[in-house]
Amino acid sequence: MAEVHVIGQILGATGFSESSLFCKWGIHTGAAWKLLSGVREGQTQVDTPQVGDMAYWSHPIDLHFATKGLQGWPRLHLQVWSQDSFGRCQLAGYGFCHVPSSPGTHQLDCPTWRPLGSWREQLARAFVGGGPQLLHGDAIYSGADRYRLHTAAGGTVHLELGLLLRHFDRYGVEC
């Protein structure tokens, strides 16, 4: 019966070597969670920074959840993509972070990574674009054994999330 509002925005990203970035995002929750309103996933526009190296998206996130338990607290998974001058899109990084569990506004920095691939793939990526991607996107937030992956660090995605919690105290959860 407890409710959680997640209101905020994906501010932007820094530290990516590519310009012209956009971000696909989604929220994953456990089975105890019900989405009352809002959209679970989305995609930002492509931002090409003119000044500085931060790509600003200011993409709104507005979700309202009801939950009957704490398990499966909402988690955000992000995919940053870059678009090159031919309009082709390639992966720049996967990121993941939990939605904060205390009420208030939170500034989150979500570091990202991307699979490195073999040297051939790296070479291909450097010259003709493209690159290895995860076959199954859910490994971003639930990969139990990701240790086999070789990854390279991407940039950081900055988020600003406001949390409103309701009725958690009724069930003995202090926040």
Place this chain on the structure above:
Amino acid sequence: MVSEKSHLGDQQEPGHEDPNADARPLSMPTRRGPRSLPPIPSASRTGFAEFSMRERMREKLQAARSKAESALLQEIPTPRPRRLRSPSEKELETEFGTEPGGKIQTTQQEDDSQSYSRVKFRDSVRKIKSKTPDEEELLDDKDAVDFLLGLDRGAEDIVAVRPADYESVHIRLQKEKELLFIPSRRTVPTYKKLPENVQPRFLEDEGLYIGARLEVPRTNQNIMENRLLMQEPGRRWFGDDGRILALPNPIKPFPSRPLVLSQEQDIKAELETLYKKAVKYVHRSQHMIGSGDPPGNFQLDIDISGLIFTHHPCFSREHVLAAKLAQLYDQYLARRQRNKAKFLTDKLQALRNAVQMSLNPAKTPKSLDTTRRAINEYKSEIRQTRKLRDIEQEKDRTLLKTIIKVWKEMKSLREFQRFTNTPLKLVLRKEKVDQKADEEAYEAEVQAEISELLEEHREEYEQRMDEYRSAHQQWKAWKKAQRTKKKKKKQGVEEHPDDEMEEPYPGEDPVKPVPPEPTNQAVIEQEVRERAAQSRRRPGEPMLVPELSLAGSVTPNDQCPRVEVLRREDVKRRSVYLKVLFNDKEVSRTNSRPLGADFRVHFGQIFNLQIVNWPESLTLQVYETVGHSGTTLLAEVFLPIPETTVVTGRAPLEEVEFSSNQHVTLDHEGVGSGVPFSFEADGSNQLTLMTSGKVSNSVSWAIGENGIPLIPPLSQQNIGFRSALKRADAISSIGTSGLTDMKKLAKWAAESKLDPNDPNNAPLMQLILVATSGESYVPDFFRLEQLQQEFNFVSDEELNRSKRFRLLRLRSQEVPEFRNYKQIPVYDREIMEKVFQDYEKRLRDRNVIETKDHIDTHRAIVAKYLQQVRESVINRFLIAKHHFLLADLIVEEEVPNISILGLRLFKLAEQKRPLRPRRKGRKKVTAQNLSDGDIKLLVNIIRAYDIPVRKPITSKFQQPPRSSRTFSEKQAASPTTHSPTHSADYPLSQVLVRPFVEVSFQRTICHTTTADGPNPSWNEELELPFRAPNGNYSTTSLQSVKDDVFINIFDEVLYDVLEDDRERASGIHTRIERHWLGCVKIPFSTIYFQAKIDGTFKIDTPPVLLGYSKEQSVVAERGFDPVRSLSEGSYITLFITMEPQLVPGESVREKFDSQEDEKLLQATEKFQAECALKFPNRQCLTTVIDISGKTVFITRYLKPLNPPQELLNAYPNNPQATAELVARYVSLIPFLPDTVSFAGICDLWSTSDQFLDLLAGDEEEHAVLLCNYFLSLGKKAWLMMGNAIPEGPTAYVLTREQSHYLIWNPCSGHFYGQFDTFCPLKSVGCLIGPDNIWFNIQRHDSPLRINFDITKPKLWKSFFSRSLPYPGLSSVQPEELIYQRTDKAAAAELQDRIEKILKEKIMDWRPRHLTRWNRYCTSTLRHFLPLLERSQGEDVEDDHRAELLKQLGDYRFSGFPLHMPYSELKPLIEAVYSTGVHNIDVPNVEFALAVYIHPYPKNVLSVWIYVASLIRNR
């Protein structure tokens, strides 16, 4: 020596220091070093030169400092203290800066300098005393500079050359020995490491878990131990085992980030990465926001290799046996491969050995207790294993026996029937065995068993004996007690007679225990031997190995009896094929293959299924064809959907069994299926077999060109709940099918030698323990989220019960009832239960047809159907709404180019107030930040023409009483009372009419002032507020506003009600009555889409208006307007608009799929683009969307269709009248605008039969039907697309009569000549015929000014031309329309019901007054209505009035008939309400209401309602 000196100085220091310390000024900031710094050991070997130099420096420094200090002491009042102090500060800073030698040195120096300063202190004080401060200052500065520059005036006296210091190795070693401790490398004896008299204790041996220690070389350990022993005599570094305490080895045996090799095979599927090329996204027509996975084509390969029947109706008896034999043989082979008996025997042997070993106490150092326990365990295991082995052996033996038995049966059958059908042949191979060894082994085995059994029995016996003994003791005791009691009783019977009743142990008389039988060895031996003989091969008996081969020969046909030949023939005629069903849809089928004599079918076909979604089911259907007759479905085989790791090439062939329950009896040798048959001659021992078989197949995911498996991602969106499950399913992601198999897991655990004591493995061990112990409870479910339930705050039901959540969810799902719900209360208790009522009712009633609102069932069904169509279209629309173009998101102002700039420049020179002002477009408002009251509807009523005028009551024979004459009449009459004869004929003196207009919209009513005469001019602006439903001003919401603007025209009549003539002089007492004359109804949606409505409209007047006529106007204006006389009626000029102007919603640009030819579609697009380029405002229609959402070429809708025969028979000789009747028929079908029902989505065109079935439609459906009727009547008719008022873009029908063209309004049934100024059609866009489309390319588009000759290509651009000839498109219309005669009785019943309901309603509307019904009048009216229907409301007025007058002479009567097509009840009620008849509140008023329904074919009903009010004249 130098150092010693300094040392000395240090030692002397305290003596000097103490007396001075107090005298020192407190404000000395330079004294930084701590005073109690210990002396620095003299080990530092500072060079003499260095030292002396430093000394000098110090001296100087000291001097300066002391001077400064003294100066300070003396000159505190002087105004420049800072200058004096500054040099010393500087010195110190330099000292730190220039000497990076380290802190120790610095402190030392400082210390030295302190000591020196103290030594010199007195001197300097003395000195200072003798000098003036000014001199001091100068000197001081100089010294400081010298020091800073490092200059030394006397360098040579501090430099001395000395040899390098050297200390020999020996000395050094000697010294080091004193200082250093080198631990020895020898092993430390254990006793040293442990407390005294304590034995080392090895925890591991005691069974406690100790992790593996880190590998450290022995010597290192020794060194450490020695050191620890030396350093800390307490032994707290050592554990109980005498070793250094250590944590388990934290280093993992393998690196956690192994080198990933691309060839590595064991990368888990879900972690595989995939090299993807950079792709350019093609914008899809579906959601823009949404799944990140690009939709791919995925492929599933289904390899169907063959089919084997294990039973088939055509099996002969031999086949049945053969199948059985084959099955048994398979079983045998499988068993032999496993060879469980051997395995168990070995195990038994091993266990026995183990027992032997443990019984031998010499070898085991362990305690007796554990040994015994182990032995006991072993023994129980031996017992179990033996049991198992016996069972297995017996099974083996019986299997072999059965095989042999079946084979024998088969042989006898073959002999009996004298032919063979199957090539099966069983050979039993004997394997010789060494008899002696065998016997020995056998005997040994038996002996071992006997001894074990004996032992067991002995144990058991002992146990029993123990039990017996104790029981016996007890019994004895009891007996004794009993005896004593009895004695007692005998003594005390007299005293306690009641005691006799009591029993010491009621009901528990212990039986004397029987001692157990001792074990009889002979009996046991007997048992064992019997069992062995039964289940085991006898010693020396050769081992039998059956071998099944297909080497036998089948008897050829000519040697077989007839029945068998028949059977074989039948088999030959049969063939089998398989259908592959994917998600219950047939996707492919195999070739039909004949059934072989061995009932095996080989297909060997691979089907590649290109799929988009995750498959839900895969089914194979086995079909059998017999000869040329039909096929029968034998069975369905469900194939499992392969796991994502199963890809083509790796998938093994699997056999899936199937069976069917069909019953087949055959008239030949075949045994049939599902019918009992027997092998015996007497028919006993019956057997019933069902058709069954196996399909060998493999299903796998295909691999794409570049080695990517074509598997749809699990996260694919559109498979709903299943996908969600799948995504959350941990198992599918881990891929641990092994986890569920406990045996596998246990085996793995045993192989990997897991340490059972390791706490890390505890859960696993427990699991295995539970799983392998056998009796444990293994749940048949797997819980995904463990402990979820336990930690839940609330249960699911409670969560679902929450009204708030439900409301929120429904709102976000855009369920119609809640779509625009604004605020949802925070607490559940604030939400009314009734909020959901409508919604729940709708859900409940989805399939229930409600007949309450709809009086006849057909319409109820239609309404339901329409509702469903509407819902589906709206759902589509909601999806399509998310499809944006760039232009929808971004408003980009055009960059001004030179021409615009030029125009702007011209504008500068423009007049500020031009003489002919041009209308400026109003600014449009996007409907998002609007609220109630922001939008107003402006209705400008300008003027009206030809309003019916009152007819004076001129009947000579009946002078109305004065009191009831109209007021104005009286006024008008009063000056001419002297000439009453003139009043009837003289037009000027006539009472005309005092009309006013009332506009009602959304329950707001406004009216104009009253004007005079039949052609009044009001020129008034009425302002009506507009409220959107639910306060939602979004485009979709506004589009679906269904409200109408009613413009009613009334005549205001004043009645003088003064009772007494004498009061006439002093007062006026009149009553105002208003009489309804007609109305204009304009839907709001029209205003919304048109933005403004400007024009002259025909007033919808009732066919009979009692007391009114239009003759006078004709008299007055005859010859004035010949055009108007063509189409009679009243007209009103209106201008309606909205303030502010709203942006109308755009229709959806959804591309619907089509079955049209691609070329044709391209041509239509081209045609439309060309037309739009030339005349963007003209409507050009080439394709439309049919009711199932497909694009259809428009001419397919036009085709001659027969009108109902009944209509044709009405006027057989008058084609014009027939046409009018047909048009009337069409207009009687209710009108239902698509734009309202499908909120701005699109126009759906239904075909004429659908239209007639639905009995509701838009203009275009009416037009299409009318056009089709006209075509069938042999007229030249076209569909005319254009703009009309008030409908906006609409469809009319154009017909060509002999010399002129007629324009038909299909919804009203009226027709207009081409040059009729009052024709509502204002512009013509295109004409559509059954075989072509013509676009109007003339300069004008008004029908008055254009030429309708479509043969002229300069005026009309045709779609099909010589370059693109008409391909002969087939029509979507039916061949013929079939009309059912409407049930007259039902119509009559409906009529009664409507009348009843309307009467009730009128009574409801008059809550404060009594409503009387005049039956006589009602029946009169009822008779009159059919006449009206027959004459279509024309030319009956006069007769009717006369008749009414005759019958109801003494009543003043006002009323009129209303005519409507029947759709449902609500519009009828609304129409009656809007006339306002019920508003009369004269006390003695009576009412009359009559309803007449005229049924037309196909349930089209024409409803007449005559409503009137009567006031009795006195």
